[in-house]
Amino acid sequence: MTVWQAAILGLVQGVTEFLPISSSGHLVLLQQLWHMSNSGLLFITCLHLGTLVAVVWAFRNEVRWLVTHPNDRMVRMLVLALVPTALIGAVFEELFEDLFSSGVTVGFEFIMTGVVLWWMDTAPSGRKSDAEVTAADALWIGALQGAAILPALSRSGLTIAAGLWRGLDREAAARFSFLLSIPAILGATVVEMDDLFEDPSLWAATPWSAVALGTLAAAVAGYAAVKGTMWLLRTSRMRMFAVYVWAVALFVLADQTLVHRWFPPLW
Helix, strand or coil, X not given: CCHHHHHHHHHHHHHHHHCCCCHHHHHHHHHHHCCCCCHHHHHHHHHHHHHHHHHHHHCHHHHHHHHHCCCCHHHHHHHHHHHHHHHHHHHCHHHHHHHHHHCCCHHHHHHHHHHHHHHHHHCCCCCXXXXXXXXXXXXXXXXXXXXCCCCXXXXXXXXXXXXXXXXXXXXXXXHHHXXXXXXXXXXXXXXXXXXXXXXXXXXXXXXXHHHHHHHHHHHHHHHHHHHHHHHHHHCCCCHHHHHHHHHHHHXXXXXXXXXXXXXXXXX
């Protein structure tokens, strides 16, 4: 992995983690296009730390309140939302890992992400604030966050759409989604760190200058993406991302059915 590849991966991770176009889906794309092995992508652990810093800083006031008020209702709803996410991840972990490494379903998942984004622009904004999230709302949002472990299903897209479906207003749905991403990203980072500690040789093989640049790029791009997504959601401009992910899906499916250069064939 070159320094420039690391920087590009960092930018892609930061932007697509919070814009509703799927970070894991784009990382699978780059992995296939650059013929990178999964072991070469272990530095994504540090990229996740970069995006974690970005979202914590973007919502630093909310995070400070939640940390200093652990009995707050919002804390309980965020914890409750993590339950279906964790259960789905635990039950289907091996399947998700296989799909991520092969990229065989990425095209179809980008199509589904596009459908969700197109609907988000037409969905009426509810009246509930994030302080009014119910247990049923939290479980529904958490379940869709779990489903977004599939490579090209957008975590932010599905969780924001779930919030809108449950009657939250647009800013509340986005804020709850981003706050929920903090423990989700932290959990993914812990799992990846466990893999690193199981194989100490990976530390020696890691290009740390590239990792540092990629992590910085992920943090800066992630912060910009959080702010950009909040604005785009308020102004109902998600359809352009739907068109984009559909174009990516068309490229992937065309390769799988006709070219057979980068992605495994569908049949």
